[in-house]
Every structure is written in structure tokens, then in C-alpha cells.
Amino acid sequence: MTNFSQSLAQELSLRPCQVESAIALLSEGATIPFIARYRKERTGEMDETQLRQLSERYAYLTELEARKQVILESIEQQNKLTPDLKNKILACQQKTDLEDLYLPYRPRRRTRATQAREQGLQPLAAWIEKQNHPQAQPQSLQQQAQQYISAEQGIKATADALKGAADILAEAIAEQAKLRSYVRDTLYKQGEFVSRIKTKYPEGSTKFEMYRSFQARANRIAPHNLLALYRGESEGILSVALACDESPLLAHLESQIIRAKTREIRDFYRTVIEDAFNRLMKPSLTNEVRATCKAIADRESIETFETNLRELLLSSPAGMKPTLGIDPGFRTGCKVVALDQTGQFLEYEAIFPHQAAAQREKAGHTLKRMINKHQIDLIAIGNGTAGRETDSFVAEVLKNLDRKPVKVMVNESGASIYSASEVAIAEFPNLDITVRGAISIARRLQDPLAELVKLDPKSIGVGQYQHDVDQKLLKQKLNDTVESCVNYVGVDLNTASKELLTFVSGITGAIANNIVTYRNQNGVYKNRRQLLKVAKLGPKAFEQAAGFLRIRAGKNPLDNTAVHPESYTVVEKIAQDLQVDLTHISQIPERLQPGDLKRYISDAVGEPTLRDMLAELEKPGRDPRAEFKYATFKEGITELSDLTTGMTLEGVVTNVTNFGAFVDIGVHQDGLVHISQMADFFVQDPKQVVKVGQVVKVRVLEINEKLKRIGLSMRSST
Known part of the structure; x- marks a missing residue:
């Protein structure tokens, strides 16, 4: 522990006592949100x-x-462990260096x-190795090799022996750490x-066109470029190589290995070194470097995914209000559901506003009835197929209503996956899959975090090459x-789903299920x-979880705060x-004088915790979470063909990548704001400028209807 503490403290710019305390807490089973x-x-x-x-x-x-202990035991069993080798192994700080030292002894x-x-x-x-010395007396390789000719051993000539x-x-050289x-x-x-794109693919025929003739330094290549190369390679479209000028490499190896002055030995060793490099070192080390670059690209891409996911999960909730959720559709109609202020399902209707005039009129009456009946405050409209057309239809209906709910286009990525999941089936076993999708859309508006935790994050659509990175x-x-995110926001104990509770500090899936079961059997907490x-929820789980669970209108007002029961x-x-x-x-907080706070410091509760409690x-x-805001899409702009260059629009950032951000401007196809725009x-990292869910103003730069691409800019037009 002490050695780890010192090295980790230095590496992470912490004090050893901080490292030791944190590791002790983690070893005791404390979760990171709880410790923090x-x-x-x-x-x-x-x-x-x-x-x-x-x-x-x-x-x-x-x-x-x-791993060091396993390696030391293996080498010791071979009777090859020297004090120097042991010290080198024990001093290793990287797995790569450790495996290099072990390579000559590996089975x-x-x-x-x-x-x-x-x-x-x-x-x-061994004899040739001794000849590789400045003081060695010149002797003939051929004469020495002559002694090893043996038909029984399959050595027919001196060339075979050499x-x-x-x-x-060559193997010994290739295994030198x-x-x-x-x-x-x-x-x-x-x-x-x-x-290079393979010759069987003509120009303009693949999505990897920019990589037709591409090169970039291994230690500088952008993560999205490398992941695109590897994807193109796996799909058989690209040939990808890691190229390097080998002459300086070979020259360095020769300078490190060749010591002999005799030309015969020097020439022999040059051949050996070239073979060691080309046959034994280059293939494996090239693969290692490729894997290292892939790991770096994976981490950077995953970090971007993490940031996007965090922003999406912490999107401003519109609030727990009566809500209509609409899953739009043309031929199959729009699925409309009504939810109450707790997110409970109330009613479902199918309407067909995009067909005959009579059907559109009937759809309007149905919508009005549901709005008035359930005193609807919010309308969530999915942004998929027919989304903008449905948005326009709802706007028409609302014009003639005294009660005008707020209508919002909601990103429905993954809603169809949720609606077919075991979670959705268990929650709504008697409802059609499309109705479950509409419910998910409505709940995403009420509280994005509570609903999105039910999905595999990869299906939400805020990743970059998410299927290509380390899964x-x-x-x-x-x-x-x-x-x-869940623990940062806190969870309402009396409304939370099993899926949401599972992410609360200290709560397992089984305990989450038991919490819901107890609530169903005994009423609200x-x-x-x-x-x-x-x-199954014992004192340890209670300690880890209690501070993150809220009870509104409970017996103790402190139960609706982040104050932990241990500090009540x-x-x-x-x-x-x-x-x-x-x-x-x-x-x-307003009555407590600043100096008075110190009076309440004890061994159990220090000043940092007291400050948090007062806040x-x-x-x-x-x-x-931030105050709720939503984008207003421009009326009459519903299709890509409605766009014109120079048009200024309002939109919502749906994804941020290393090379820019994608923005939904209400035309069924997200536009790209390149990092340069x-x-x-100068922008080095798009995440420093925008975040997922942010409402932005953009200007249309380019429209390519054939490829369905929209180029956008956030720069001033001057």
C-alpha cells in the first residue's frame, strides 16, 4: 500500500494520505459517488x-x-532468475515493459x-557471438560451421548450419527488452x-473517399480518423499500413549489436539483424503500436461519448406535469398517449392527421379532447419520420385552444429499442410496442434522466464510432x-423505477426490485x-444509498435533501x-453567522460536509439541472429541400464529436457544424464550445441533397 500510495500520489498530484484513505474506503465497499x-x-x-x-x-x-509475481515464479522455476533481472522486473511500472523482460523466458x-x-x-x-567482439581474432565462419554438418540432423552444408x-x-536479438x-x-x-482504397472501388463509390490516399503520424492521428481507417479495413474497402523509414532503425540496431571489426562477422550480423527486425520484431511491434494507437483513440472517443451522455442525461427536465406524447407516423398514423404528473399512463389514441382531410379533422378533435380532459401542460413530439409535419399539425390545433400546452420536439433515438425491451414489456405488458414508444417520448420530456437510464447508452445516438471502440x-x-448523473441529481424514492434505482449508490438490481416491491405492498415511503x-438492504447499503434518495412531503423535511441521515x-x-x-x-443558512459554523465541527462531521449541508x-x-429550454424550429422548414444557403435557423445539438457537432434543425437530417465553423x-475541442441538448443559432453553408448532407456554421456572417 505504501509504495502504491507514493507513486499514485505523485502521478495524480495528490497527497499520500489522500490516496491511502480513498483506497481504504474503496476496499471497504464504498462507492465513488458516496465517497466524493x-x-x-x-x-x-x-x-x-x-x-x-x-x-x-x-x-x-x-x-x-x-503479474510480476507470476513471472518471477515462472523464471525461478526455470532456474534463470538473477538478482539483476528480478530488480528490473520489480521496478516495472508498465505492463509492456514487464512483458518485454519476460519474453525470452515465456513458454x-x-x-x-x-x-x-x-x-x-x-x-x-555462441561461438559466433564471441566473435562479435572488437578483440576477437579473425576466424573463418565457414570452417567453424563445417564441424556441424550432419545428415542425421538434417544439416547438409555449412549454409544450413550458419x-x-x-x-x-536473431531470436535473441528480437527478444532484447x-x-x-x-x-x-x-x-x-x-x-x-x-x-488506400482498393482498386475494385471506383472514385466516389464509398463513404471512405477521404481515405483514398491518406497518411498521418501515428502519434498525432485524430481518433475519428484512425477509427474510420480501422472500420474501412475491417469492411475490406481500405488497405491500411503503419509505414516507417526503416534505414535509421536498422542502423541503430546495428550500432547497438555489432562490435566485431572483421568484415565477415559484421556482414553476417547485418543479415541476422535484418532478419530479426523484419521477421520477428516489426510484425509484432507494428501490431502493438497499432493496438496502442487504437486504445488511445478508443479512450478519447469514449471520453467524448461520456461527455455527450452526461449532458444528455442532465438535460433540463420540463417537469412532472400532465403530458401528451406523440410518436409520429404517416401511413400508420400518430400514436398519442396521455400521462399524468407522475408519468403514469392514462390513455391512448391513434390519429391520422397526414391522410385525408376528414381524418385530419378527426385527429384535431381527438387531440383537443385529450388536452382538455387531462389538463395537458406539455406535448412531446418525436423528431423521427413525420415529426415536423406532426409538429405543424399540433400547432394548427393549438391556435384554436384557450389552453395552450408547450409543445416540444423530442429526440426519439432509442425509443423503439426501449419499447421492445424486457423493461418496457414488464412495465406495460398489455400495450402495443408503438404505444410504449410514445410513452417513452413523453417521459423523456418530463424527466430525461429517469427515462433514459432504461436504455443501453449506446442506443441513444450520442457516440462516435461506438461500435468500433473497446466494448x-x-x-x-x-x-x-x-x-x-443519477447520484448527482438524486432520486425520488416514491416514483423512481427499478432501473433508475439500480444506479443509486449501494443499490443492486435485486435491492432495487425489493424497494419497488415494498413500495407497492406498503404504500409510499x-x-x-x-x-x-x-x-437485502442492510446497514451498509443504507449508508451508501440514503443520502441520494429523496422523500417529498415526508415526515422529516431533511429526507427531501442531500443531507445524509448520519448528519441529521x-x-x-x-x-x-x-x-x-x-x-x-x-x-x-441565512441565520447562521459565518464564524458559527466551526462550532459544529466534530470528528464525524468536518467543515466541507457542513458547507455542503448549508448549501x-x-x-x-x-x-x-439547468432551467428548461427548447428550440423553436422555423415554420415552413420541414424538408432538406426547404433549405437555402445563408438561411439562419435555431436548432438543438444532438451529438458532439472530435471534428464538430451535429445539430437538429427540424428537417429529418442533422446538419454538421465543422470544428472550423x-x-x-480557433477551437481545439468542440466540447469546450457546445454540448448535447444545447439550443444554438446556425447558418446554412452547404446543402447536398444527393448525399443528404447539410453544412452549418456558428460563426458570424461577417
């Missing part, structure tokens, strides 16, 4: 990002240590060198990815993001302590001293 929020005193106020970085690096180093399949040893050529290779010896020497490290590093820093890492990072009556006595003491009733806890008491039950100043 309720154990600030122990960690020195480490935030979630620092804790996740620490957790990842600690796991890496733990795995590295375990392997039969190689050309193995066969040469079986032929008795190891002594010849070839076998060369294979042994320092040489492998140099070649790997050079390939990464100086190598270039070069791609295990992607799943882990996205789950971390969802967990972080009246206080947080009731959670301890839930099956502190708040009660402050309230008593200030003569404030707990029903008016919002008065506590929470200022607005009990507040939602930390995002601002009047």
Missing part, C-alpha cells in the same frame, strides 16, 4: 474524477504486481530457433498510417457516467429509515440553537 459527497474529510475533498482516476490506476498497478511454440537448437547449433551460435545459428541469434522498446517507440513517434471499456465508462425494512443530529442541533423549526430549514438547506429538494476563434 459524504467522505470529503477523509479524502481531502477529492472529487469523482480524481477518485475514478485513482481507482483505475490502483486496479492497473494491482494487476501489474500480480513458446516451436520456432526456427527452437529447431536450430534441436539440431545442436546452439554452440555454433542459417540455423543465425535463427538462434531495450531494443524492442526502441523500435516500438520509434514506430509510434515516426511511423505513419497510410491508407468492455465503453460499457464500464458509460455505466460510471450514468451512476454519476414516509421516511428514509423505512428502507432498512426492505429485504448536527442539523437538528443547529436548528435548535437558532430556534428554527425543521419545517423551515431554509432559514438556517443544501438553502433550497431543500432543489433539482441541480464553431466560433470566430
Whole structure:
């Protein structure tokens, strides 16, 4: 632990005591959201990002240590473990360096060198190695090799013997850790990815046209470019190579290996080195560098996905109000559902506003009836097929109503996946798949976070090459993001779905199911302590979860705040001293003098926690998400053909990538704001300028109806 603490503290710019405390808490089963929020005193106020970085690096180093022990035991069993080798292994900080040291001792399949040893050529290779010395007396390779000719061993001539010896020497050279490290590093820093479209694909016939003749430095290539190359390669359209000037590499290897002054030995070694490089080093190290570049591209792309997902999950909720959800359609009609202020399904109708005039009129009457009957405040319209046409129809209906609900176009990505999922079937077993989709659209408007957690994040449509990146890492990072968002916002214990509860700190799927079951059987929760009556929810799970669960209008006002039950006595003491009733806890922060806070510091509750508590008491039950805003699409602009160059429109950012942002402007096809068109100043990272869900003003730069591409700009027109 001490060695880890020192190295991790230095690497992450933390104090060793912070590292040790955080690792101890993680080892005890505490979750990262819980530690970040309720154990600030122990960690020195480490935030979630620092804790996740620490957790990842600690796991890496733990795995590295375990691997070192396996390798040490393996080499020791071979009676080849020297003190120097042991020290080198123990000093390794990277898995790559460790595996390089282990390579000569790793159990392997039969190689050309193995066969040469079986032929008795190891002594010849050792003799040649001794000749590779500045003081060695010149001796004939041919004469020495003559001694190893053996029909029984399959060595018919001196050339066969020398070839076998060369294979042994080449393998030894290729397994030298320092040489492998140099070649790997050079390939990464100086190598270039070069791609060509295969000749059977004529110009303009593939989506990889920009990679027809492409090259970029391996250590500088943009993540989206590399992932596109690999996808094109896997689809058989592109040929992709990692090219590097090999002459300097070979010259360096020769300078490190060749010591002899005699020309015969020097020429022999040059051939050996060339074989070691081309046959044994270049293929494996090229693959390693390609894998390293892929891992870097994966991480950067996943980070972009994480950021987009976070912004989407934390999108402003329109609020829990009576809502109509509309899943638009032309031939099959529009599915309309009514939900109450808790998101419960009330009624369903199918309307056909895009067919005959009589059907359109009937659809209008149906819509009016549902709006009036259920006192609808919000109308959520899916932005897929027929979305803009349905939006125009709803606008017509609302013109003649005294009660005018707010209508919003809602991104319906993944709604169809949800509606066919086991989650949706369990929730609405008797409803049609299309009706479930309309319900999901409505709930996304009421509370995006509560609804979107039911989906696999990959189906939401805010990723970049999401099917090409490391799927295990992607799943882990996205789950971390969802967990972080859910705990940041907090969860209403009496309305939350099982799926939402699963992401609350300390709550497993089984416990989430039991929480809902208890609620269904016993009615709404009246206080947080009731959670301890839930099956499988013990004191540890309660400690981890309670602060993130809210009970509105419960017996204790503190249950509707992020104040943890373990700190209730502190708040009660402050309230008593200030003569404030707990029903008016919002008065506590304004009455408490700044200097008085220190009076309540104890071993259990420090100043950071007290500050958090006061901030929470200022607005009990507040939602930390931003105020709700929505885009207003321009009337009459519903199809790509309606656009003209120079037109200024309002839209919503649907995805942010490394090369720009996609914006929904209401024409069924998102437009691209390239990174060069995002601002009047240089933009290095699009995420610093825009975020998913943001309402933006854009200008149409280019329209390509054939390819269905729209070029947009956020720069000033001057």
C-alpha cells in the first residue's frame, strides 16, 4: 500500500494520505459517488474524477504486481532468475515493459530457433557471438560451421548450419527488452498510417473517399480518423499500413549489436539483424503500436461519448406535469398517449392527421379532447419520420385552444429499442410496442434522466464510432457516467423505477426490485429509515444509498435533501440553537453567522460536509439541472429541400464529436457544424464550445441533397 500510495500520489498530484484513505474506503465497499459527497474529510475533498482516476490506476498497478509475481515464479522455476533481472522486473511500472523482460523466458511454440537448437547449433551460435567482439581474432565462419554438418540432423552444408545459428541469434536479438522498446517507440513517434482504397472501388463509390490516399503520424492521428481507417479495413474497402523509414532503425540496431571489426562477422550480423527486425520484431511491434494507437483513440472517443451522455442525461427536465406524447407516423398514423404528473399512463389514441382531410379533422378533435380532459401542460413530439409535419399539425390545433400546452420536439433515438425491451414489456405488458414508444417520448420530456437510464447508452445516438471502440471499456465508462448523473441529481424514492434505482449508490438490481416491491405492498415511503425494512438492504447499503434518495412531503423535511441521515443530529442541533423549526430549514443558512459554523465541527462531521449541508438547506429538494429550454424550429422548414444557403435557423445539438457537432434543425437530417465553423476563434475541442441538448443559432453553408448532407456554421456572417 505504501509504495502504491507514493507513486499514485505523485502521478495524480495528490497527497499520500489522500490516496491511502480513498483506497481504504474503496476496499471497504464504498462507492465513488458516496465517497466524493459524504467522505470529503477523509479524502481531502477529492472529487469523482480524481477518485475514478485513482481507482483505475490502483486496479492497473494491482494487476501489474500480480503479474510480476507470476513471472518471477515462472523464471525461478526455470532456474534463470538473477538478482539483476528480478530488480528490473520489480521496478516495472508498465505492463509492456514487464512483458518485454519476460519474453525470452515465456513458454513458446516451436520456432526456427527452437529447431536450430534441436539440431545442436546452439554452440555454433555462441561461438559466433564471441566473435562479435572488437578483440576477437579473425576466424573463418565457414570452417567453424563445417564441424556441424550432419545428415542425421538434417544439416547438409555449412549454409544450413550458419542459417540455423543465425535463427538462434536473431531470436535473441528480437527478444532484447531495450531494443524492442526502441523500435516500438520509434514506430509510434515516426511511423505513419497510410491508407488506400482498393482498386475494385471506383472514385466516389464509398463513404471512405477521404481515405483514398491518406497518411498521418501515428502519434498525432485524430481518433475519428484512425477509427474510420480501422472500420474501412475491417469492411475490406481500405488497405491500411503503419509505414516507417526503416534505414535509421536498422542502423541503430546495428550500432547497438555489432562490435566485431572483421568484415565477415559484421556482414553476417547485418543479415541476422535484418532478419530479426523484419521477421520477428516489426510484425509484432507494428501490431502493438497499432493496438496502442487504437486504445488511445478508443479512450478519447469514449471520453467524448461520456461527455455527450452526461449532458444528455442532465438535460433540463420540463417537469412532472400532465403530458401528451406523440410518436409520429404517416401511413400508420400518430400514436398519442396521455400521462399524468407522475408519468403514469392514462390513455391512448391513434390519429391520422397526414391522410385525408376528414381524418385530419378527426385527429384535431381527438387531440383537443385529450388536452382538455387531462389538463395537458406539455406535448412531446418525436423528431423521427413525420415529426415536423406532426409538429405543424399540433400547432394548427393549438391556435384554436384557450389552453395552450408547450409543445416540444423530442429526440426519439432509442425509443423503439426501449419499447421492445424486457423493461418496457414488464412495465406495460398489455400495450402495443408503438404505444410504449410514445410513452417513452413523453417521459423523456418530463424527466430525461429517469427515462433514459432504461436504455443501453449506446442506443441513444450520442457516440462516435461506438461500435468500433473497446466494448468492455465503453460499457464500464458509460455505466460510471450514468451512476454519476443519477447520484448527482438524486432520486425520488416514491416514483423512481427499478432501473433508475439500480444506479443509486449501494443499490443492486435485486435491492432495487425489493424497494419497488415494498413500495407497492406498503404504500409510499414516509421516511428514509423505512428502507432498512426492505429485504437485502442492510446497514451498509443504507449508508451508501440514503443520502441520494429523496422523500417529498415526508415526515422529516431533511429526507427531501442531500443531507445524509448520519448528519441529521448536527442539523437538528443547529436548528435548535437558532430556534428554527425543521419545517423551515431554509432559514438556517441565512441565520447562521459565518464564524458559527466551526462550532459544529466534530470528528464525524468536518467543515466541507457542513458547507455542503448549508448549501443544501438553502433550497431543500432543489433539482441541480439547468432551467428548461427548447428550440423553436422555423415554420415552413420541414424538408432538406426547404433549405437555402445563408438561411439562419435555431436548432438543438444532438451529438458532439472530435471534428464538430451535429445539430437538429427540424428537417429529418442533422446538419454538421465543422470544428472550423464553431466560433470566430480557433477551437481545439468542440466540447469546450457546445454540448448535447444545447439550443444554438446556425447558418446554412452547404446543402447536398444527393448525399443528404447539410453544412452549418456558428460563426458570424461577417
